Amino acid sequence: MKDRSHYFKTNKATWNEKVRMHAKSAMYDLEAFKEGKSSLMCYELDALDDVSGKSLLHLQCHFGQDTLSWSRLGARCTGVDLSDEGIKLAKQLNAELNLDAEFVCCNVLDTSKYVTETFDIVFTSYGVIGWLPDLKPWGKMIAERLHKGGTFFMAEFHPIVWMFDYLEAKPIMKYGYMQKDVIYEEYEGTYADLNSKMISKEYGWNHGLGEVVSALTEAGLRIDYLKEYDESPYDVLPNLIKTDAGMYVTKDMLYPLIFTLKAVKL
Secondary structure (H helix, E strand, C coil), X not given: CCCCHHHHHHHHHHHHHHHHHHCCCCCCCHHHHHCCCCCCCHHHHHHHCXXXXXXXXEECCCCCHHHHHHHHCCCEEEEXXXXXXXXXXXXXXXXXXXXXXXXXXXXXXHHHHHCCCCEEEEEEECCCHHHCCCCHHHHHHHHHHEEEEEEEEEEEECHHHHHEECCCCCCEECCCCCCCCCEEEEEECECCECCCCCEEEEEECCCCHHHHHHHHHHCCEEEEEEEEECCEXXXXXXXXXXXXXXXXXXXXXXXXXXXXXXXXXX
């Protein structure tokens, strides 16, 4: 098996720097969050409904805003992330807000080595699977961490979105929908602060919807639904237009921007 440690090491360093930038950004609006604003979007809130009293594992939690938002709604939460700076800030926020979430720093693919509990819900969202070279161990880990009958939910940017190179003035279709080769990008700034002077160095992988579904079903999950949307709750791509509903769309709305998937462990 190919040694991918360099990829993860590079990504971890970038995400540690992103944490510092994002914590100060208007997009994450940390002060409003501290005052009670939820970071969760309508898709996940509608899908998971009442989480009070349920155990929830949040994969790739960044610095824990969504994890803590679920905690505020009564879930017993554990958040996992590659970035030690992200986990450090998440723990600080948890203490400051007097919540009871737990946070673990590890590669998401190694979650079962560090978290042995099983959960009612496993949750992940927005910009997560592109950091993973292979989704089969990801699906297996999700199944390992769910109770029988437990729910997995994800909201994620659509694979078509990742076919474009956004580093030029106009996005151009450059990458394969099911490209197996690693993609390396190096650029100034971060999606939450385009004016930041930080240098993002990132290794990523493209995964089609078929690969996502197969990784989960082969691990023993039943897909309840897979939905696609031509809007995004985040303004993270060039030249998106804000709708009256507060979502963001492309000018021509020719392809979906996000998808959601809900599954249950058999």
